[in-house]
Amino acid sequence: MLEDIPPDRAFTAYQAFVLDCKLYWTRSMFPELRKRYHAAVAAAGSPPRTSAEVAELMKDDTTAQFFGWYERHLQRMKYSGLRGLAVHYDQYRDLIGRALAAEVPDRLLELDPDFKQPEYYTSIDIHQHPGGVWSDEIAGYVYERGAQSTAPMLDKAASLWHRMKEQALSRAGGEVKRVVDLGCGFGGSTQPYYADHPDIDVIGIELSEPCLRLAAQRAAELQARNVRFRQADAIATGLDEGSSDIVTSTMMLHEMPPSHVKGVFKESYRLLKPGGLSIHLDFLVRDDPFKEYVHYGHSRRNNEPFMVPLNKMDIVAAHREAGFDEVEIVPFEEFDGSLSPEMTAWRFPWTMIIARKAA
Structure with a gap:
């Protein structure tokens, strides 16, 4: 069964820490970035009309730089860090693989053995998910785990x-x-x-x-x-x-x-x-x-x-x-x-x- 993976306190604590950091980014850093932006607009005398003009206005702002760095690396930690999702569940590959290969009623699943993935889909590790969500037999399970903290403001x-x-x-x-x-x-x-x-x-x-x-x-x-x-x-x-x-x-x-x-x-x-x-x-x-x-x-x-x-x-x-x-x-x-x-x-x-x- 997919739920038979043993609990791991260190992994759970690591992922909880990453989520708390993301909530800080969401609830504290974003409002601060917006405040810095409005201060920059006031100093410039006129509001930007496009996102490119905002980027030019904020390019030397240290809060903006840290805001971007923080988000990028939190996502990397979530999947590929010491106790990231992809790293942690790799040790249970056989268990997850057997559970996913278990027989289901024929009506539930139609796979195409000759299916060709679109190039745009295979060329990107989307979400920073290592290898994407298609190339690894346990990728769907890891993706499901990751989705639980994609939007941190949602309870579920x-x-x-x-x-x-x-x-x-x-x-x-x-x-x-x-x-x-x-x-x-x-x-x-x-x-x-x-x-x-x-x-x-x-x-x-x-x-x-x-x-x-x-x-x-x-x-x-x-x-x-x-x-x-x-x-x-x-x-x-x-x-x-x-x-x-x-x-x-x-x-x-x-x-x-x-x-x-x-x-x-x-x-x-x-x-x-x-x-x-x-x-x-x-x-x-x-x-x-x-x-x-x-x-x-x-x-x-x-x-x-x-x-x-x-x-x-x-x-x-x-x-x-x-x-x-x-x-x-x-x-x-x-x-x-x-x-x-x-x-x-x-x-x-x-x-x-x-x-x-x-x-």
């Missing part, structure tokens, strides 16, 4: 996935019979649909075999009968045209180049029934050069180079090119109060990209 990542599911179902309107979850990873974003709504047919699409194996094991543990996980590219799922009521993704678009993002919108349109809902949760910054500057810095520091091109895309035009007429870009509240003006800590710029296929 599951709360975000459930909030997103509720947004999708409430906006869909009418009866929902099938949901396709693109880029489902280890299945965290898929589980709220199949676990809470056994009457809905749920399909998770993912590139990574290690992630898919873990997603299937988690579904098997819950004895789920209404879900299947399929290895395929989100731009070419191989599913039937017009077969889905909702097509969704969570934190996927920023991990692919613009050509693939456009392909996802086209595939979403193709998969949807008339009146169906496309809803993608991702990160966008609009009309705030300072937050864009921080966001673009995060992109570099976290090995996520496609965050910037996504932010610069004309999302509405790309949807219309795919066939959609109705398109909304809406802020997403990942926890109560996260969109409040009193919120001073750093947070991901969570955003819902919503479109509907004409009925």
Whole structure:
């Protein structure tokens, strides 16, 4: 079983320390950086209009330099440090590998032995995850562990996935019979649909075999009968045209180049029934050069180079090119109060990209 890994106090303490450091970065360093930025703007006499101008203004500021260094190295410590996730779980490789290879019902998992990974996906150690989340048999398990501290302000990542599911179902309107979850990873974003709504047919699409194996094991543990996980590219799922009521993704678009993002919108349109809902949760910054500057810095520091091109895309035009007429870009509240003006800590710029296929 995946839960049979023995507890390790030193590892737990190390990861707790890294998380506390990240919370300090989030709650204390970010507000200080913003205060330094406003002081620099006052001294300059005029506010920057772009993130590049903010970067030029702050390039010699020691707080800005330390802010970036701190984030970069905390992520490195999380995965590759002395008791980092990848280092720690490597010693349990055989145990994890056996658990992930355990038999699951045939309906749960569809792997393609001839599947070719896209080059953009294999060329980057995204999130600073050593080797990426696709190249190692235990990578999906390590990724699941890492996701627990990706957004430190969240009490539980599951709360975000459930909030997103509720947004999708409430906006869909009418009866929902099938949901396709693109880029489902280890299945965290898929589980709220199949676990809470056994009457809905749920399909998770993912590139990574290690992630898919873990997603299937988690579904098997819950004895789920209404879900299947399929290895395929989100731009070419191989599913039937017009077969889905909702097509969704969570934190996927920023991990692919613009050509693939456009392909996802086209595939979403193709998969949807008339009146169906496309809803993608991702990160966008609009009309705030300072937050864009921080966001673009995060992109570099976290090995996520496609965050910037996504932010610069004309999302509405790309949807219309795919066939959609109705398109909304809406802020997403990942926890109560996260969109409040009193919120001073750093947070991901969570955003819902919503479109509907004409009925």
